[in-house]
Structure formats: C-alpha cells, structure tokens
Amino acid sequence: MTEPVVLMATMVAKPGQEDLVEKTLTAALPKVHAEPGCLRYALHRKTGTTGEFVMIEKWASQEALGAHMKGAAMREVGAALARALAGAPDMVFLDAISAGDPDAGAV
Amino acid sequence: MTEPVVLMATMVAKPGQEDLVEKTLTAALPKVHAEPGCLRYALHRKTGTTGEFVMIEKWASQEALGAHMKGAAMREVGAALARALAGAPDMVFLDAISAGDPDAGAV
Numbered sequence: 001m002t003e004p005v006v007l008m009a010t011m012v013a014k015p016g017q018e019d020l021v022e023k024t025l026t027a028a029l030p031k032v033h034a035e036p037g038c039l040r041y042a043l044h045r046k047t048g049t050t051g052e053f054v055m056i057e058k059w060a061s062q063e064a065l066g067a068h069m070k071g072a073a074m075r076e077v078g079a080a081l082a083r084a085l086a087g088a089p090d091m092v093f094l095d096a097i098s099a100g101d102p103d104a105g106a107v
Numbered sequence: 108m109t110e111p112v113v114l115m116a117t118m119v120a121k122p123g124q125e126d127l128v129e130k131t132l133t134a135a136l137p138k139v140h141a142e143p144g145c146l147r148y149a150l151h152r153k154t155g156t157t158g159e160f161v162m163i164e165k166w167a168s169q170e171a172l173g174a175h176m177k178g179a180a181m182r183e184v185g186a187a188l189a190r191a192l193a194g195a196p197d198m199v200f201l202d203a204i205s206a207g208d209p210d211a212g213a214v
Contacts, residue, residue: 100137
C-alpha cells in the first residue's frame with residue numbers, strides 16, 4: 001500500500017524580498033493543487049514575521065511528490081526565488097500517528 | 108469575524124522517554140478532537156527520529172484554543188510529560204495564506 005507523504009517546508013526570505021517570496025509562493029498554489037496526488041499544499045506565514053513561510057504538504061505517494069519536485073510549477077518557483085531566499089528550503093518529513101477522529105487527526 | 112488559529116507545537120522527548128511521550132500524546136488525541144472548536148489536531152513524529160513530535164493544530168477561535176490549553180486533556184498530558192520532555196513545547200503560530208483550492212490549500 002502506498003502511504004501518503006507529509007512534510008513541512010520552511011522558507012525564509014532575504015530582507016527586502018519578503019513580498020516577492022510571498023507573491024511567488026501564493027501564485028504557485030493553484031498550479032500545485034492541480035498536480036496529480038496533491039492532497040494538501042497549504043501556505044502559511046509565521047505569525048509576527050513578514051518573510052518566514054511554512055508550506056504544509058501532503059502527497060498521495062513518494063512518486064507524486066517526486067513528480068511535483070520536478071514539475072513546471074516548482075521550476076518556475078525555483079527560478080523566481082533563486083536569489084530571494086536566505087537559504088535552501090528546510091524540508092522536514094513527518095510520519096503521521098493516527099488515533100481518534102480520522103479527519104481532525106490528520107492534515 | 109473569528110479567524111481560525113493555526114499552530115505547530117514541537118515536542119522533544121528526553122532520551123529514554125520517547126515511548127512515554129508518544130503514548131501520552133496519542134492517548135490524548137480522541138479527547139482533544141472532542142473539544143469544542145477543535146478543527147485539526149494531528150500528531151506526527153519527525154521521520155527518522157523516535158522522540159521528536161509535531162502537532163499541527165487548527166482551532167475555530169482563540170477562545171477555543173484558550174479553553175483547550177486550560178482543559179482536562181491538556182492537564183493530564185502536562186502532568187504525564189512534566190519530566191519527559193527535553194524542554195517546553197515550541198509553539199509556532201501560523202497565518203494562513205489562501206489561494207487555489209480551499210481544501211488542499213488549508214490545513
């Protein structure tokens with residue numbers, strides 16, 4: 001059985017690049033949502049910051065995530081943000097632990 | 108209008124306390140899911156670790172989160188984990204940025 005893949009990607013804008021990063025990531029959302037196997041791709045800004053972003057992602061499979069990483073939307077984002085981020089995105093993969101309500105209990 | 112509140116709480120177990128922490132947090136899930144205004148309360152272990160946990164939470168309002176923090180389930184968790192965590196939970200609040208599909212685009 002193919003398990004969904006959950007991860008958080010944290011991206012920090014260089015000073016002065018906050019708006020570019022936010023607009024670029026926001027513009028990518030509809031394109032990524034339309035990609036095969038995209039179950040969740042939810043953009044957030046850390047409260048109290050202007051340039052620290054967290055994408056919470058859930059993909060139907062490792063293959064779907066792999067296709068996303070190599071896809072057109074990510075190529076565009078990568079090109080637009082190449083010089084706008086303070087460093088490489090920090091990607092943290094998560095193993096879901098299920099109990100209780102299956103909807104409230106999973107992203 | 109009351110905005111939902113999204114946050115991530117990261118908890119790190121002391122060495123040797125990983126199982127206690129995981130069991131305690133897992134046991135709390137059904138109780139927390141039943142609390143008023145709990146929209147998401149999803150437990151994860153960072154992949155490749157045994158004792159680093161991330162709870163992704165969404166509450167209907169600041170008031171619902173406040174009631175949760177003071178509620179019976181959290182009192183039990185707090186008592187059980189008082190000496191099992193390496194430090195206080197790290198709570199990061201997140202402002203959702205919406206675009207695209209409203210379901211895939213939000214936790």
